[in-house]
Amino acid sequence: MAGMLTSPPMQRTHPPLQTWDIFCRVIDNYGDAGVCWRLARQLVRVHGKSVRLWIDQPATLRALCPTLAADADRQQQKGITVCHWPAQFPATTAADVVIEAFACDLPPPYLQAMAARSTPPCWLNLEYLSAEPWIADCHGLASPHPSLPLTKYFFFPGFTARSGGLLRESTATAATAATADSTGQPPSLNLFCYANAPVAALLNALGNTSWRINVSPGQPRQALGSHFGGDGPWQHGHHHINALPFLAPDAYDALLRQGTVNIVRGEDSFVRAQLAGRPFLWHIYPQADNAHLDKLNAFLDLYTADLTAELAHIVRAIFLAWNTPVTAAHLAACWHDFHAALPALAAHARCWQAHCQQLPELSAALVDFCQRLPSGHPGLTA
Numbered sequence: 001m002a003g004m005l006t007s008p009p010m011q012r013t014h015p016p017l018q019t020w021d022i023f024c025r026v027i028d029n030y031g032d033a034g035v036c037w038r039l040a041r042q043l044v045r046v047h048g049k050s051v052r053l054w055i056d057q058p059a060t061l062r063a064l065c066p067t068l069a070a071d072a073d074r075q076q077q078k079g080i081t082v083c084h085w086p087a088q089f090p091a092t093t094a095a096d097v098v099i100e101a102f103a104c105d106l107p108p109p110y111l112q113a114m115a116a117r118s119t120p121p122c123w124l125n126l127e128y129l130s131a132e133p134w135i136a137d138c139h140g141l142a143s144p145h146p147s148l149p150l151t152k153y154f155f156f157p158g159f160t161a162r163s164g165g166l167l168r169e170s171t172a173t174a175a176t177a178a179t180a181d182s183t184g185q186p187p188s189l190n191l192f193c194y195a196n197a198p199v200a201a202l203l204n205a206l207g208n209t210s211w212r213i214n215v216s217p218g219q220p221r222q223a224l225g226s227h228f229g230g231d232g233p234w235q236h237g238h239h240h241i242n243a244l245p246f247l248a249p250d251a252y253d254a255l256l257r258q259g260t261v262n263i264v265r266g267e268d269s270f271v272r273a274q275l276a277g278r279p280f281l282w283h284i285y286p287q288a289d290n291a292h293l294d295k296l297n298a299f300l301d302l303y304t305a306d307l308t309a310e311l312a313h314i315v316r317a318i319f320l321a322w323n324t325p326v327t328a329a330h331l332a333a334c335w336h337d338f339h340a341a342l343p344a345l346a347a348h349a350r351c352w353q354a355h356c357q358q359l360p361e362l363s364a365a366l367v368d369f370c371q372r373l374p375s376g377h378p379g380l381t382a
Contacts, residue, residue: 017096017122017370019050023085025104026057033060034268036101037080038167038249039126042363044079049367052095054085063246097122097370100152115148122370123150129157129166129267131299136162140369155369157362159302164369165360166271169253185212186240187260192216192269193283197322198331199223203236205332209339210238214255217246260342263322277353279338279345281322296323307348314341 020043024036036053043049055061059070065077073084089107094114098121100106106114114121125143127135135156143152157164189211193199199220203213215221215232221243228234232243247255252269256262256276264273265283273280282299284292300319304312314337320326321334338345 017049017367019052019095020097020099021052021054021095021110022099022101023104023106023110024053024055024101025085026055026060027102030060030063031266031268032102033057034064034249035167037061037064038169038268039099039363039366040080041078042167042169042361043367046363047367050081051079052081052083054083056085058082058084064249066248094121097366098124099366100125102126102128111145111148111150114150120150122373123152124155124366124370125152126366127154127156129271130295131159131302132295133298136160139163153369155366159299159356159359161359163360164365165362166275166356167362168271168275168356186210188212188214188258190214190216190255190259190262190264191220192262192264193220193223194265194285195219195223196286197223197263197283198326198328200227201328201331202322202335203227203239204328205335206237206239207336207339208238210240213239213241214244214259215241216244274349274352274356277350279342279349281319284323286323293320293323296320303352306351311341311344311348314338315345 022036022040024032026033033055036055040051040053043051058068058072061077061082062068062070068077068082069075072082073086075082085107089109091109092113094110094117098106098110098114100123103125114123135158138154139156139158139162141154143154144150145152155164157166159166187209189206191199191213197220200223215224221232224234224241224243225231228236228241232241234241244255253272253276256264256269256272256278259276259278259280262273262276262278262280263283264270264280266285270282270284273282282296284296286292296319297316300316304315307315314334318334318338321331326334
């Protein structure tokens with residue numbers, strides 16, 4: 001990588017960057033596609049950009065946009081041009097801004113089209129969200145292409161002002177719905193996790209409190225089906241377990257705003273849970289050598305910084321118990337403490353929601369970053 005990007009000039013040195021191409025490879029179910037879809041929507045709706053979303057598995061988007069035709073090479077959906085990213089990439093003109101989502105590697109013919117422009121495009125590698133401290137020093141770093149007159153910039157979403165912030169719509173931080181307890185209904189738990197989550201141990205840990213449990217399709221529902229049999233709904237002691245259909249992004253966001261506790265996974269639903277302003281547990285994607293635990297602990301360092309030592313310990317304990325191999329008895333003890341602390345943690349979740357609202361909004365930060373680069377950029381120090 002080259003040197004750090006200096007603060008771009010405040011004045012615009014080139015016309016508005018109107019055309020945007022987002023490249024996405026589907027790696028983990030709907031996570032990568034979900035982030036790219038939400039980003040494309042924001043760029044079109046809020047910033048008036050012309051966006052092409054190149055995706056190698058368009059069928060994945062059908063769950064997020066049911067009107068999408070899975071076999072079309074190119075189609076318009078919600079103002080976005082959705083393009084199939086084939087193995088043999090077609091000849092096309094490169095956009096003003098090119099987003100390489102999560103280091104997906106651009107197709108060589110498109111790189112050549114980028115280099116053929118009279119003014120090079122603003123080329124960004126949109127990285128995965130992280131709370132690790134080192135991203136502040138890497139956000140905005142430039143990497144010149146080894147053989148083409150192109151420069152790629154690394155853009156890191158994050159939880160501090162020195163990052164690219166969080167992707168959020170105006171509706172995502174709407175007033176949090178009243179808690180289930182205040183409406184006379186049992187508390188609700190929304191469950192979205194990976195296959196290795198200790199779901200059976202959690203259900204047993206819930207105790208005598210009646211819960212309404214909403215289980216997302218895919219791996220969470222398969223785990224319940226393996227445990228109870230059938231496709232649901234199920235009854236487990238005092239707990240009613242409902243098998244949810246797949247919810248479009250806006251409907252899922254609304255569900256989280258109504259949850260007493262939300263259990264989420266990956267990146268997209270992780271952000272949505274925080275914007276919902278409700279207590280939550282994060283099931284982080286497991287990595288080799290437990291590298292994911294460094295990311296989990298880095299987030300917990302930030303998330304619990306304003307809590308008392310006792311509450312911070314309770315939160316960290318239940319997050320780690322949910323993400324590491326522990327006994328059922330240990331998970332039950334951690335849940336007991338977490339459940340007892342829910343009133344205080346609900347207040348903290350609303351404070352954290354307010355913190356997230358003050359962070360840069362990711363799509364706006366991307367637009368601003370690109371527009372502030374000098375014409376032809378790089379605008380770098382050595």
